[in-house]
Amino acid sequence: MSIVVQKYGGSSVADVTRIRQVAERVMLTKRAGHDVVVVVSAMGDTTDDLLALAKQVSPNPERRELDMLLTAGERIAMALVSMAIRELGGDAISFTGSQSGIITNDRHVDARIIEVRPFRVQDELARGKIVVIAGYQGVSYRREVTTLGRGGSDTTAVAMSAALGAEYCEICSDVDGVYTADPRAVSTARRISILSYEETQELAEAGAKVLNAQAVEFAKEKGIAIYARATTSPLPGADPSADGTVVRRYSPRMPGTVVGVASERDILLIESSASTADVLTLLDAQHVAGKQLHASGRAMLTVVVSRENLHEEARLRAGLAERFGGRVRLVDDLGALSVVGAGINASFENLRRGTDALDSSGVSPHDIATSSFRITWMIQRDRLDEAVRLMHRTFLEHAGPVVP
Numbered sequence: 001m002s003i004v005v006q007k008y009g010g011s012s013v014a015d016v017t018r019i020r021q022v023a024e025r026v027m028l029t030k031r032a033g034h035d036v037v038v039v040v041s042a043m044g045d046t047t048d049d050l051l052a053l054a055k056q057v058s059p060n061p062e063r064r065e066l067d068m069l070l071t072a073g074e075r076i077a078m079a080l081v082s083m084a085i086r087e088l089g090g091d092a093i094s095f096t097g098s099q100s101g102i103i104t105n106d107r108h109v110d111a112r113i114i115e116v117r118p119f120r121v122q123d124e125l126a127r128g129k130i131v132v133i134a135g136y137q138g139v140s141y142r143r144e145v146t147t148l149g150r151g152g153s154d155t156t157a158v159a160m161s162a163a164l165g166a167e168y169c170e171i172c173s174d175v176d177g178v179y180t181a182d183p184r185a186v187s188t189a190r191r192i193s194i195l196s197y198e199e200t201q202e203l204a205e206a207g208a209k210v211l212n213a214q215a216v217e218f219a220k221e222k223g224i225a226i227y228a229r230a231t232t233s234p235l236p237g238a239d240p241s242a243d244g245t246v247v248r249r250y251s252p253r254m255p256g257t258v259v260g261v262a263s264e265r266d267i268l269l270i271e272s273s274a275s276t277a278d279v280l281t282l283l284d285a286q287h288v289a290g291k292q293l294h295a296s297g298r299a300m301l302t303v304v305v306s307r308e309n310l311h312e313e314a315r316l317r318a319g320l321a322e323r324f325g326g327r328v329r330l331v332d333d334l335g336a337l338s339v340v341g342a343g344i345n346a347s348f349e350n351l352r353r354g355t356d357a358l359d360s361s362g363v364s365p366h367d368i369a370t371s372s373f374r375i376t377w378m379i380q381r382d383r384l385d386e387a388v389r390l391m392h393r394t395f396l397e398h399a400g401p402v403v404p
């Protein structure tokens, strides 16, 4: 029998009614003749609520203790989903990340999966059970409980799909696929039927929350097809791209075609004229991961840090001030605006077009960074939403290329 992995995000299991709906969808899949593995996120805003609680107790919560706390969210969801499936007559069993064999490195809060040993999951599938797994968590080789960074349930689902040789991995959410921009921010955004792994990974890294970047990296490595769909959508039919987004190996579009616009609201720029090596040593000592780095000369450094997994910012600020004084400056009123597409920088045309559009709206970028798949403008955070709409209009509405 083919194995199908389904991941349900926080909004899909936010209350008892929705948990029942998820259980029904799981049962439909089982009845269609698949072995089913379900990966769940914490209910609704549980992870945010737990983080807020931790902050009330400690402004710089210890990373290990945060992981102990945050993993509780998915544990609640997995047990409830399993119970709901059993209520419908299904034979379900729930497992934590550790029980399902998700082995990570020893970083807390943003651990990486290094191996999946899915023996217990396979045993239970062989017994005909539906296995429900707590997403976003694993266990380090030192036997410590770890979490995979915000949005990490997607990573659990894809890694488990790869380890089990699943036919596909469904990522079920409150949106029916990956759009040309966040449909909450841009009403004219369109669903994209098929995306390559590279395009999806860049969109995710640029802030499109619908799929987690590390999850896409895994899928690419193992050749797993991801179906991004709404929890309320039917099961994937003969053409899953008809009512969702399929992420798979995909031959390049016309180079330079923009497929989407994404933004990240909460970033921190560290600008330094101190020794690059010394600044990076301090960042590593505090487990601060930089998203992007630019160094010119021996001592002109800019590091972009995503605040999503930065829970000890007060400690970081104090540490940098104490060690480097005025030589390090933190800029915290910026957001990152990106356009994504293969070969987007083959010429400077896209960069010029985007920068001109920003210019004509009176937005002056603080920084610009490019890669072969992306152009990112760092701009004032309070202009970000408007700039996302502007870029969508510029690249994807007016004479925009047709995105299949």
Ligand code: ADP
Pocket (backbone or CB within 6 Å): 008, 009, 010, 011, 012, 041, 151, 172, 173, 174, 175, 177, 178, 179, 180, 181, 182, 183, 184, 207, 208, 209, 210, 211, 260
């Ligand atoms: P889940 O809890 O199911 O994991 P997330 O909140 O992590 O869901 O991701 C889904 C959200 O991602 C959507 O509600 C949507 O607002 C947002 N989003 C941002 N960019 C995009 C995009 N390009 N396409 C679709 N959704 C996007």
Ligand code: ASP
Pocket (backbone or CB within 6 Å): 009, 010, 041, 042, 047, 048, 073, 135, 136, 149, 150, 151, 152, 153, 154
């Ligand atoms: N519950 C975690 C989060 O909110 C993981 C996830 O939802 O994927 O980030």
Ligand code: MG
Pocket (backbone or CB within 6 Å): 009, 151, 154, 209, 210, 211
């Ligand atoms: Mg998510």
